[in-house]
Amino acid sequence: DAGITQSPRYKITETGRQVTLMCHQTWSHSYMFWYRQDLGHGLRLIYYSAAADITDKGEVPDGYVVSRSKTENFPLTLESATRSQTSVYFCASSEELAGGPRQFFGPGTRLTVL
């Protein structure tokens, strides 16, 4: 099916463990994004990527690592998870519309760090 998917949808892990959240899109959009959503903070950009092998930091990159070896995949890794990284994580890709970019969001991954 075409679209943007995330896996896992739910993850519980322990402090200090490495966790990788997967994101896959079937549209071949150049731009992809990772956000975290927390009560009181809305959506905050973690990292984004303009194309394969091109990534850049967003607003809250500390503690996260991304890679983009293929256009369709954009995994997000928490190298050593902390409780403050408990959140809902959304991946998105972007399509250029007349007038500006439009983002398509995955269903989210709810991560709990114990």
Next chain:
Amino acid sequence: SQQGEEDPQALSIQEGENATMNCSYKTSINNLQWYRQNSGRGLVHLILIRSNEREKHSGRLRVTLDTSKKSSSLLITASRAADTASYFCATDATSNTGKLIFGQGTTLQVKP
């Protein structure tokens, strides 16, 4: 820091009433967009208004943009219970990056 600030944070209305949400932002923009998020789901794009436009319509949605006041409003007319969701404004302040900056959202409850 957040570019968009939305008002009110929460809104509760009866089915059939109109709902108005406001968004203020800080810097110059290329366009402003509105997204909807149903509970437990990802955001869905609703409408985009360019910086040189003042008003735009899409079905029951009406968006206005006042660049002099750096503000936008989203009006949903004749609301339905299915409109219950959170609504976010997002600003595109830079060219050719695809990046958007999202506000904190307005939670709308439409009572049947």
